Amino acid sequence: MNRPLIIEHIQNAYHSLKITRLRTVLTTAGVAIGVATITTVLSLSGGVTQVIAGQVTALGGNITVVRPGTPTKGLEGFTNPTTEQTYTTSTITEQDYDNILDIKGVESAAPLMIINSSLKSSSNTVRNGTIVATTPDLADIAQLPLRDGQFIDSVTNKNTAVIGTKLSIDLFGTDQPIGQTFTAGGQQFTIIGVFKTMNNPINFNSVDFDHAAVLSLEGGKSFHQGIAQIQQIDIKAKSKKDLPDVIKRVDASLTNSHLGEKDFSILSGNAIAQPANRFFAAITFIMTLIAGISLVVGGVGIMNIMLVGVAERTREIGLRKAVGASNGNIIVQFLVESLIISAFGGLLGYIGGYAIAFMISTFLTFNPAFSWQVVLAAFGTSIIVGGVFGLYPALRAARKDPIESLRHYH
């Protein structure tokens, strides 16, 4: 061969697919559905990761967090997340927080003690409200903007609280709650500040500050017999450059104080997003599984239709061989056809998947992510499906005996 026949094969495939238009469209749809599911899922979960990674970068890229529990990796991370330990005692102690503050290169740190409690004002009750007990540094590390009043600081009373605008409206029916009081865990807290609406429920603190009340660490400890139950420590390094060293030192220090037991994990960069989108990760896993099944079904559809095509064109195959087509030419001819079906299905699925993702995202606070990984996943899987399921029919076509094929009648 002086010249690859790929253009001829594509033209040829185009012709034969056009003639069997209906079944081509149906087979394409089979692949498109699978790819659409993958695209939707990946773009949405990518969106979550992007939101959090974006926050970390926006905050200077010098943030790392310590969470209780051993780091989870791979599939286990989806199916058996160990980071959330609502009903057990956290492995991170107030002592750890104090130690971290002394580590070289750490500019500031803030512990987060997250308490689920119902909040009562004189008029309303918010069940399952979120209370975050922390230190004044959190406002700086997480850059929580205040609309009115002040954040907790070293001199504020432990019975003071800063709340989010939406919680304020839920509790008091107004967004001007300063000076009002609410009761939680049998104690009364006075509101000294209110956050700006952030509309940012997905963040690396896993707290929707619009719906949360922030107390001092002392205030939080009173919910747990004076012991801090720290779910996360946010650490801000002096600069982005220092971050890897800071992580190493924090790791060494905590391992030492935990007597060599690695019952914590230190996360930075995109990994911070992982537990926060645990919910999405679980959905991603299940949906990817479904998408995988539907892709296999789509692939079986391709194989089926290609086998029909090969049987229908037995004489053509015989003739092509008689006029000089090698087995390789025949394989490529049919493989190109199945690849065109699957690639076209991939394209439609990709577009359709984003359309669905955008429709879903109107109910969410973030947009689906556009990334080359999604493109790769969509087209990679469709091409693989087309190749794998198209190969057998193509081989079968190539193996046909030309004499038998030419004798074949329809």
Add this chain to the structure above:
Amino acid sequence: MAKKKTPTPPVIELRGLTKRYGMGDAEQTALDTIDLQIEKGEFIAIMGPSGCGKTTLLNILGLLDRASDGEYFLDGKTIERMSAARHARIRSQQIGFVFQSFNLINRLSVIENVALPLAYKGMSRMRRLKQASDSLKNFHLSEREYYMPWQLSGGQMQRVAIARALVNDPSIILADEPTGNLDSKASHIIMEELSDLHKRGNTIIMVTHNPDLTTYASRVIRMLDGQIDSDTKIPIKIEDPAAKVSLSSRRTKPTKPAKKTKLKAKKK
């Protein structure tokens, strides 16, 4: 291709060619130690009753099938040890097939059908269509170029098939009952075309049942039970002037020699 080596070996040489089907008790010998030499420019008619092995011989000559035993030299080269891919290339470059049932691809237009063998030679689409168009012109089918096969009569389809067999300028043309599906009028037109090709120097091997058609051939091989029963060379072609006149009057246009030379020049 073979034209340049005229003084050297015959186009086809078979030595003790044998083809067996089945195995053990069910073994059947389709071809029994056939020795045969075919020179360039011969028009051979292979005759014989059904099942005598004519088609098997043609398939082996066309490299669609492999012999069980014996040797086959094509243009002086043995083909036994060549790969399937090499066989495909020889089919593409040196062999043109004409079938009883035409075997045109229905979803391709006439010109695309004719251009098909050229694709496997790796020619660009433009050049393919141009060459196919030239080939069709020789068979007076220029105005049918963009017809679909099912819009043609049987005789026209077979002419398209011959145009296809010739488009890549093969050194041998193999025809398996080329007139088997045609009425006598169309048969004669087809045979005139083949005879014309023969006069232009092409080697043609034709399998037929019809003894009338042997009048066009330069050599008649009769086969019986897988063996060559008789091999008659017809040194001077028997011309039937009356038939010739009536046939040419039926044709739309006589073949112009000027065009032929032009076509040959283009192919070079």
